[in-house]
Amino acid sequence: MRSIRFHGRGGQGAKTASRIVGTAAFLEGLTAQDSPLYGAERRGAPVSASTRISREPIRERGLITRPDLIVIADESLIGDPTARVLDGLSERTVVFVNAALPSEQARDQFRIPGRVTTLDLTDMTLRQFGKPVALSAPLGAVACRLLGLKAESLKAAITGELADLGLPETVIEGNLALAASCYDAVPVVPVEEMAGTPPAPVSLWTPVYEPPTLGSARISASANSPLRETGGWRTFRPVLVPDKCNGCWLCFVYCPDGVISMTKDDLPLIDYDHCKGCQICVQECPTKALVAEREQEGAGTWRAK
Amino acid sequence: MAGEMMTGNLAAAWGARLAGVDYIPAFPITPQTEIVEALAEWCDCGAMPARFVMMDSEHSMMTAAGAGAAAGARVFTATSSQGLLYAFEVLYSVAGWRVPLVLVNVSRALAAPITLEPDHNDVLAARDAGFLQIHAETCQEVLDSILMAYRIAEDERVMLPVLVNLDGFYLSFTREPVIVPDPEKVAAFLPPLRPAHLGFKASAPHALGVAVLGGTPYTYFRHQMHLAAMNALQVHREAAADFERLFGRRYDVVEGYRLDDADDVLVMSNAFATKGRAAVDAARAKGRRVGLLRLRVIRPWPAEAIVTALRGRRAVGVLDQNLAPGLGGILVQEIAATLYHDPARPKAICSFIGGLGGKNIHEGEFDAIFARMEQAGKAGRGEGPVLLYTEAEHREMEQLQILASESRADR
Structure with missing residues (x-):
């Protein structure tokens, strides 16, 4: 059995990529299993998905704890401890990172102990479609190549999965072309089946009763939500063009996360440490005073503290 | 008073x-x-x-x-x-x-x-x-x-x-x-x-x-x-x-009635336990050594008190005033599981389903319960679920079916 764990942000296509790999393996006569895992948070939140492929019946369920291949759709996830991207990694695990850096550099910069390979899928996708879209097909293509699955199986899987999502034929065609070039371009590091490592022994803990101040699902620490910074979730940031703002406060009202405050001059002030980049304010602004700008590497980029 | x-x-x-x-x-x-x-x-x-x-x-x-x-x-x-x-x-x-x-x-x-x-x-x-x-x-x-x-x-x-x-x-x-x-x-x-x-x-x-x-x-x-x-x-x-x-009033998690020398014990809960006490007295008057255990606290499940009251008995009957379709009585399952690990567990556990929808439990039905418990205890083999529902009651039921039927001539 080979175990592939995908990591992305909600909306980036990690779940569909895991299905593409599952379907491609299934079409080649293998046994396959794929399942996503996500919480109650929405677009931009860390998401993972697990795919298992095997020649034998699969006797596992749920999140992969010891991956043979990790596929990372967004390099910013590596620094996010809640995303647990590198959990269960060994030096034999292959790690694919969607990044503009060469493999060696990525390995050093992100301090990944496994065998690293990279490709700039975001750039290839922007070139194919002219705008940012989900990376399902390129992620699936890279994983299929690394696993040694055939290009025809990948093609059939992408066609089936994207049709299931109701995407028009032109979009599917574009994705097939993009997937084919990603399949060819990714530097191959073969994914080996991990030899059965013995499970780590556990000691069962017998909890004792604790008073309800501790023993009930209760949070009494006030104002702890600002500690969870979500600015790194953005691929686009809303930026104010002050001359166009009429001070209507609609952005303030519509922001689902309450990260917009208003100055005494009725101008919105955006808390970029917590803005998830949902773009609702950009869509709702009646005077187009808020515009979406691509997050870039550099001084202006948000970094987890 | x-x-x-x-x-x-x-x-x-x-x-x-x-x-x-x-x-x-x-x-x-x-x-x-x-x-x-x-x-x-x-x-x-x-x-x-x-x-x-x-x-x-x-x-x-x-x-x-x-x-x-x-x-x-x-x-x-x-x-x-x-x-x-x-x-x-x-x-x-x-x-x-x-x-x-x-x-x-x-x-x-x-x-x-x-x-x-x-x-x-x-x-x-x-x-x-x-x-x-x-x-x-x-x-x-x-x-x-x-x-x-x-x-x-x-x-x-x-x-x-x-x-x-x-x-x-x-x-x-x-x-x-x-x-x-x-x-x-x-x-x-x-x-x-x-x-x-x-x-x-x-x-x-x-x-x-x-x-x-x-x-x-x-x-x-x-x-x-x-x-x-x-x-x-x-x-x-x-x-x-x-x-x-x-x-001056005492309430425990379970309440026993005439348990001391009882061979067979009936387990009940709620208001009908009053009728159960009377039935125990009536059965004892006829020479049956029976007793009653009333479950008062259901959660937490008073396992220790139940084992103490029921260990060593010949037969235990549980009168469930409920019915889990496809299973039987609910409380009898918990009683049986509670007794299982006791070396002196009763030789027979009988399950009775009665008082559904407020249906009365007649004295005669209690007689039948105690008779069956004695038989089960002697045989070392429990039974159930036994439905407490009499022939006379079923005749009433048939009359209702006739009244409710569209074509009464069919009957």
């Missing part, structure tokens, strides 16, 4: 009144309505300094009750049957908030078909919600159990809501003498509510029942509820001792 004549419903209302509750969110349903009517009247005339609010449903009622208790108020509410089921998801929520409110359920069999009379499928459906459950046999016990319920619920070792159950009609609308305890003694029994993890202060916000993903915190918190419920066995013991000292 001491006390005064009152219904089980009025006794329940008196329990809430004496407990000095702050807040009563309410919604009417037969056969419970009399409880909230009495409380509404007392709140209206100033006899009770509590806030009474009529809600739009049992779901809202239970939510308001949990929220009120989370704010630090002593809360009482009551429902029955379909109402309990309508509040069902909230039962689990408020138990997880660890709020010490008291809910009275007046048992009524569940639809469909619709009836107003009791059995225990309603209250037993809620047995895994995290509420503790006390099932009362008499109107006096209804009142007393509500006072004990607050005392146990509000203990920091427990902090779980408690459900006190009484049977519709057989207690709810049945008058019998009830002694109303002295309010000053009740105040001594029931100290003011000061929960450390609850309360409402604008300067100190807190969140209850927050989302936990990944299974680990969920496992911990859910298991804490189990430990809290198990602690209630000891807290109940202390409360029972104090209650007896102050009021």
Whole structure:
């Protein structure tokens, strides 16, 4: 059995990529299993998905704890401890990172102990479609190549999965072309089946009763939500063009996360440490005073503290 | 005779009144309505300094009750049957908030078909919600159990809501003498509510029942509820001792009747246990050495008390006033599991299903129960589920089928 764990942000296509790999393996006569895992948070939140492929019946369920291949759709996830991207990694695990850096550099910069390979899928996708879209097909293509699955199986899987999502034929065609070039371009590091490592022994803990101040699902620490910074979730940031703002406060009202405050001059002030980049304010602004700008590497980029 | 004549419903209302509750969110349903009517009247005339609010449903009622208790108020509410089921998801929520409110359920069999009379499928459906459950046999016990319920619920070792159950009609609308305890003694029994993890202060916000993903915190918190419920066995013991000292009446988690030399023991709960006592006397008069064990506290499950009462018996019969379709009786499963590991476990466990939808259990049916238990005990082999439903009753049933049939000529 080979175990592939995908990591992305909600909306980036990690779940569909895991299905593409599952379907491609299934079409080649293998046994396959794929399942996503996500919480109650929405677009931009860390998401993972697990795919298992095997020649034998699969006797596992749920999140992969010891991956043979990790596929990372967004390099910013590596620094996010809640995303647990590198959990269960060994030096034999292959790690694919969607990044503009060469493999060696990525390995050093992100301090990944496994065998690293990279490709700039975001750039290839922007070139194919002219705008940012989900990376399902390129992620699936890279994983299929690394696993040694055939290009025809990948093609059939992408066609089936994207049709299931109701995407028009032109979009599917574009994705097939993009997937084919990603399949060819990714530097191959073969994914080996991990030899059965013995499970780590556990000691069962017998909890004792604790008073309800501790023993009930209760949070009494006030104002702890600002500690969870979500600015790194953005691929686009809303930026104010002050001359166009009429001070209507609609952005303030519509922001689902309450990260917009208003100055005494009725101008919105955006808390970029917590803005998830949902773009609702950009869509709702009646005077187009808020515009979406691509997050870039550099001084202006948000970094987890 | 001491006390005064009152219904089980009025006794329940008196329990809430004496407990000095702050807040009563309410919604009417037969056969419970009399409880909230009495409380509404007392709140209206100033006899009770509590806030009474009529809600739009049992779901809202239970939510308001949990929220009120989370704010630090002593809360009482009551429902029955379909109402309990309508509040069902909230039962689990408020138990997880660890709020010490008291809910009275007046048992009524569940639809469909619709009836107003009791059995225990309603209250037993809620047995895994995290509420503790006390099932009362008499109107006096209804009142007393509500006072004990607050005392146990509000203990920091427990902090779980408690459900006190009484049977519709057989207690709810049945008058019998009830002694109303002295309010000053009740105040001594029931100290003011000061929960450390609850309360409402604008300067100190807190969140209850927050989302936990990944299974680990969920496992911990859910298991804490189990430990809290198990602690209630000891807290109940202390409360029972104090209650007896102050009021002279003693309530244990289970109650035995003529168990000392009994070969065979019948297990029952709620109001029909009174009839069970009479049946034990009648059987003994005929030379059968039988006894009765009444389950009073159902959650926490009083395993030790049950084993102590039932070990070494020839046969145990469990009269379930409920029916789990596809399984049989509910309580007999728990009794059997409890006895399994005891080396002196009874030779036979018999399961009887009776009193469904308030159907009477006749003396003759009790005779049949004890006869079958004796036979099973001698054979060393239990039986069941045995339905308590007589030939005469089935003849009535056939008449109803004829009346309900479209083409009577077919019959």
